[in-house]
Amino acid sequence: MSVEDWDNVVRTNLNSAFYVDRAVLPDMRAKRFGRIIHMAGSDALFPLPNRAHVVATKYALHGLAKAIALEYGPEGITANSVAPGWVSTQRNPEWFPNLKDTVAELEKTLPLRHLRNVEESRTLASTWLR
Template sequence: MEVPGLKGRVAVITAAGQNIGKAVALAFARAGAHIVITGGSDAAKIEAVAGEARSLGVEAIASVCDGTDEAAMNALIGRAVAELGRVDIAVSCVGIRPHQPIDEITLRDWQKVIDTNLGSAFILTQAVLPHMRRRKFGRLLYMAGTDALFPLANRAHVVAAKHGMHGLAKAVALECGPDGVTANSIAPGWLDTDRNAAWYPDLAETYEHVKATVPLRTLGTAEDVANACLYLASDMGKFVTGHLLHVNGGEFMV
């Protein structure tokens, strides 16, 4: 698929073994970008995604990497630069969404969500920024979610982290814009993807409600979100920065 400004670029995508991360990685590969992908523990999953990308004619590096491990992420980015020559795009897809009433969230629960969702985005940002700023080009994308604007019950820690991710995007956009780096957030709505049942009680009922009430009367797909990433990372989105792009079928209109 021809997308202006993406062929030959190098894109790093975290949590790329399934769902949104996988769709984003393969969308970039189809657009001719080389990919560097991570997963938290399942090496087979991310290697399968990398293999699919290679079949499309691009290079792919797959690595099991804990997004909260600063040393491991720095090492992976160093490997990407050594083997592929550069890092142009980084997409932070790491996220956990436990379902807990606020009075049941322990400090440890809170810290785990903040570290995993927001901390991993910060670590990825710090790892890639020097390479982007040196080349005067960079695209940073954060999977912030609708939680970045609209609170959800029993998700205080997730909501706080997602607000923080969009705040990080705006801060990077302001500070690094003079170096040719853009930073944006994406807020996916309800998608037809694999979900942790413990994080989404009454999921079937929720899906039916969404399909009956959102203006487009359907669930989205991971590919819908991937297309938004292509736009923001390509030349088509070169004048967009500090923005939160909703991909939600009209569920929220801002």
């Protein structure tokens, strides 16, 4: 992977969470209450080849949430990370040189044996939020 790809993913996935956390924590501390949720991802738990930058940042989000929870828990602030399942979206072909084979192998590990698409996920989410 290129240094540019690495930097872009670290900036997007990890640095952005740090900056948001840093911005909201003072107000949460003043109120002695707050909830931080990081959208980590399955990559941290079930890594795939050619995605070291994504795996590293998603794993780091789990660690960042743990660190915040330990440090600020006594002040009434909780922090958690969520690892949502796989959804079929456009993929960077450089990160998935064998996309068809990768998806076929991945789908064997999924309870429904297929990746949900965005519309299925949206429908499920709206059902859960009712």
